[in-house]
Amino acid sequence: MQLFLDTANLDEIREAVNWGVISGVTTNPTLMAKEQISYQERVSEICQIVPGPVSVEVLAQDAASMVREAREFSTWAPNVVVKIPMTKEGLKAVKDLTAAGIQTNVTLVFALNQALLAALAGASYVSPFVGRLDDIGHDGMALVGQISALFQGCNFPTRVIAASIRHPLHVTQAAQAGAHIATIPFSVLEGMLQHPLTDAGVKRFLEDWQKVAPSLEKK
Numbered sequence: 001m002q003l004f005l006d007t008a009n010l011d012e013i014r015e016a017v018n019w020g021v022i023s024g025v026t027t028n029p030t031l032m033a034k035e036q037i038s039y040q041e042r043v044s045e046i047c048q049i050v051p052g053p054v055s056v057e058v059l060a061q062d063a064a065s066m067v068r069e070a071r072e073f074s075t076w077a078p079n080v081v082v083k084i085p086m087t088k089e090g091l092k093a094v095k096d097l098t099a100a101g102i103q104t105n106v107t108l109v110f111a112l113n114q115a116l117l118a119a120l121a122g123a124s125y126v127s128p129f130v131g132r133l134d135d136i137g138h139d140g141m142a143l144v145g146q147i148s149a150l151f152q153g154c155n156f157p158t159r160v161i162a163a164s165i166r167h168p169l170h171v172t173q174a175a176q177a178g179a180h181i182a183t184i185p186f187s188v189l190e191g192m193l194q195h196p197l198t199d200a201g202v203k204r205f206l207e208d209w210q211k212v213a214p215s216l217e218k219k
Helices: 010-019 029-035 039-049 063-074 088-099 112-121 130-135 140-154 168-176 186-193 196-218
Strands: 002-006 024-026 054-057 080-085 104-109 125-128 159-162 181-184
Touching: 002 010, 002 186, 010 039, 010 186, 024 181, 029 039, 039 054, 054 104, 063 080, 063 088, 080 088, 088 104, 088 112, 104 112, 112 125, 112 140, 125 140, 130 140, 130 168, 140 159, 140 168, 159 168, 168 181, 168 186, 181 186
Parallel strands: 002 024, 002 181, 024 054, 054 080, 080 104, 104 125, 125 159, 159 181
Antiparallel strands: none
8 A cells, every 4th residue: 555645835745755655646725835935836846756656736626627627737747647526427427538648536435425426426535534434423434444345346448546544543454445545644644653662762771881882982
């Protein structure tokens, strides 16, 4: 499974890329708004840092306008993937964009039927929102597993991105559920690093070495 970073913050992206564990980035209008910079400028900056897919979401609501926006986005960098909402108009746009060779990521997926429709329309990726389903008492990770099994059984090339990831356990569960990708906030990525026994072990090793280091230096 691959990890994408769900952010539009360049500092977070640079740091995560330096760890060697991030294969792509997903953004949305909310994340972009936090950065207070033009869509095109920030997307171009991200695409220079990340060689993998960078998802950029359309703002239009009708299919024709979505396609126009997507065509523009695709000129910004060769690794742009266009995020399209899971709506009737969105499916129309995905069909046309797929025919034009533009990759799409169908977002705001909350049901197996929605994922099936997105795949049939030709989506490159679908993004089931785990955390938001959990928030209303549903099992978001179960949906990820169902979509992954369906796509594998039907030989769909569409890849599953587990989105709306809230904590490190979600990442593990997404991998076990068969997701191709989990897109995660930087805070979750940092959380994946941490374990109290690791911290205690590093501290103990250093303390043990410091006990003998002075005597060894005298020799």
